[in-house]
Amino acid sequence: MSAPARSGGRPDRVALVSQWFPPEPAPFAEGISDSLRRQGFDVDVLTGVPNYPKGVVYDGYSARRRTVELRDGSRVVRTPLHPSHDRSAVGRAANYLSWAASSSLLGASVLRAADVALVYSSPVTATAAAMTARRRWGTPYVTMVLDLWPDSIFATGFLTDGVARRLAEASLGWFTDRTYRWADHVTVPAPGLRDTIIARGVPAEKVSVVYNWADEKVMQPTEPEPGLRARLGLHDDDFVLMYAGNHGPAQRLDTVIDAVARLHDLPDVHLVLVGDGVEKDALIAQAARSRPGHVHFLDPVPPDRLAARMAAADLHLVSLANDPLFSITLPSKVQSILACGQPVLACAPGDAARVVRHAGAGFDARPEDPASLAEVVRQARQTPRSRLRAMGRAGRHHYLTHMSQATNVQVLADLLTEAARRARSDTRRDKESR
Template sequence: MRIGLLTQWFDPEPGAAALPGMLARALARRGHEVQVLTGFPNYPTGELAPGYRVTRRLDEVDGTTRIRRVALYPSHDRSALRRMANYGSFAASALVSGTPALRGLDALWVGNSPISVALPMWFTRYVQRVPVLLHVLDLWPDSALASGFIGTDRVSRIIERGMAGWCGGMYRSAGRVAYVSPGAADLLASRGVPREKLVHIPVWADETPRTGVADLRAELGLREDQVVLVYAGTLGEAQGLDSLIDACARIRDPRLVCLIAGSGTTEERLRRRAEEANATHVRFLGRVPRERMPALMATGDAHYVSLRPGGMSAYTMPSKVQATLAAGRALLVAAEGDAAAVARDSGAGITARPGDPDSIADALRELCDLGREKLELFGQAGRAHYDRVFSVAAGAERVERALCEAVESHRRR
C-alpha cells in the first residue's frame, strides 16, 4: 500500500515525538511506500533542530520514506498563546502546502495530538477521498484540562465543549479509531464512537539498543547490595509523588535508595517534604541530560510509575511504562487501571494503591526483600511482554491491519 503519516512531530525530535518515525520505518520494512507530512523539528525546546530553517516546505527522503516538512511557528513553552500559534501554524501549512503530497494514498495514519491536525486530515479524507486511521495518542479535551492548558472558568468551559465537538468530528471522519490504553475504549464509545470503529493499538518505546550502557551506581556512590528505585519525569500534581516521599520516610531498610530525576511545579515542595520527613533514602538529581537517561535507566533496579487517583488516571498509560519494559527493568506502579494491569500481567512488577503511603511503603519493602537478582528476572519478563504487546513491530502490524480495515470500510461505502 501507499501509506501516509500525518503528524506534527517526527524525527529528529526525541522522546514521544520520535514514535511516528519508528512507525514509518517499520511500515517501510513491511514493504509499504510511506509518505510523511510533518513540521520542522523544534520539540522539546522550541528551537529548530540543527541544520534546519523554516521555509514554506521542504521535501526529504529517508531510505524509501518520503517526508514533506511544512512551515510552523516553533515554540514549546508554557505560553498558551504561543502553543496555539505552534499548533495552528502547522495545521494551516499542512493544509495548504502539505496535502498535495498526500494525493493518491491508499490510506492515512493520523496522530491526533494536537487536534488541529484535523484540518489537513479532513481535506485528505473528504476532498482527496483517502481512508483514515485516527490514532488517539492523547485524549482531548481531557489532556488539555489536566495540563492546565485550559482552565475551569466560563470561557474555558466553552472552549472545552468546542474541543469535544471538534474531536467528535475527527472520530466521525475516520474509518478506524485506535486507542492506546484499554480503558479508553469505553470512554470513546461513550463519546459516540461506534464500537466497530475502535481498535486497540498500544504505542511503543525507543528501542535503541542499550547493551553495554554503564550505569551511574559508582558515580552516585551506591553499594552493590542497595536496591535502587528510580522516578524520572515531570514533578507535577498529576504524578502524586508526595505519597512516595511519605512512604520512603517509613522505611528503615538501609538497602533502599530512591532517585528522583526531573523538574516541575512540585519540585521544591517535594524537596522540603523529604527533608522535613527525614526521608534519607530519597535523592533528588534534578534534570538529567537526555544523553544520560539510558545510564539512569540502567541504574534503577525498578522504576516508579505514579498517577494521582481520579481524573484520567484509570485510562492513562504513561510512556515510562513502555520505556521501562523495553529497557528490561522492573516496575513499581502506584496507579489505577491500565498501568497497574500491565505491571501485573507482564510479570514485570508490583503495584501499590495510589496516594496511599502505607501501601507504597509495603511495596518498597517487597522490592528490598526481592533483591536485585530477582528484580532482574522481573525485568526480563517485562522485556518479553514488551516484545509481544508493545514493540514497534507489533504496533506496525496492528496499524497495517487497521488501515486495511479502513480501506475496506471506505470501499463498502
C-alpha cells in the first residue's frame, strides 16, 4: 500500500495522543501506532509517565520530568502527571487533570508538527492537548471515544451523590460536549454508542464506528488445552459453557449460576468460570449451595494460553448487567470469542446481543433473567456440535469482515487522511482570501 501522502510528497504525520502507552499494559494504543505506521503514516506519540495500573511510576521514569524516547520507530514524548490509580476520586482526578495540563503545555512539539492528531480519549481529559493544538495551530484531530463520559465515570462508583457529583457531572458534560464538537471526526466502538452521541447533538456524518479488535496474534482458532476436561472430571461428551473474564458486579455471574441450577435434569451441563474478581468468593459459595459439582472455577491464564483454554468448551458466555450504559457497550471478549471461531451466548443488553445475532454466531438471552438463560442453555445443549462449530465459523467470518484490525485501521487511516487534507485545503483558502 502506498503511503498516505500530503502535498510535497511526504506521508502525513500523525500525533497519537494517549494517556497510557507501553511499557504500561496498553496493547490497543500500541496496536494503533504500529498499524498506522504500516499504513505509511509517520507516527509520534504523546503520552504520560508510565504508572498504570498500580499508580506507581515505573523504574527509570520520573513523574515530574518530560522525556523523549524512540520506541519501535516512533518518537514517544512523555509528560509529567500525578501518579494514581486507586479508588480515590481526588487521586484519580489529579491523575487525569495533571496529564491534561502537562500534555497541553509540554506536548507542543508533537502536535505542532503533526498534520492530524488521533486521540485515544479514555479518559476524556486526554483530549485537552489536541483541543489546545487545534486552537493554536489549527491541527485537526480525530477522537476515539472508548466509553461514554461522564456517564461511565460515575457508573464506576465515583462521587455517587451530593454537590460534588452535580458539579463534576456538569463540568465533565460541558467538556465532553466540546471535545466532540471541536473534533474533525469522532469514532466509537459500538453502534449503540454512535446513536447515543448523535442524540447528544453530534452530526451523524461526523461519527463512525471503529471496532476495537482482538489481539489477533493469540486470539485465533486453535486446538483445545490438553487434559483440561479430565482435570475437571468432565467427559468428552459433556456440554461445557465457559465464561472467561472479570468476576465483578457488572458481569452478574450470579444469574448464570442460578440458570445452571435450574438444569438439574441435565447432569451433563457444566459451567466453567475462568478469571478473578471481587465477586469470586461469593460466586464459589453460591455454586456450592445451588449446583455442586457442575460449576468449576479456574484461575486466570496468560493471554497466549487463553485461546486453547477456550477451545475446550462448547459455548462461550458474554454476561452483563441489564443497565442502560451496558446496552451501548460492546465488551472486548465478544471480539476475542469471534476471532477464535467459537460460538457465543450473549446474556447482555444491546450491542453485544445484536452482534451475535447479526453474525449468526450463537444465541442470546435476556440479561439478569436466569429462567431465560436456562432455556437458552438447554437449547444450545440440544444443538448438534457440528452446528455449534458452524456458528463459530460464521462468527469468525463476521469478525474478519467487520471487526478485524485490518478492516478498522483502514477506516481510521481514511479518516485521518481526509482530516489532514481538509485542514490543508482550509489553510490554502484562508491564505488566498487575504
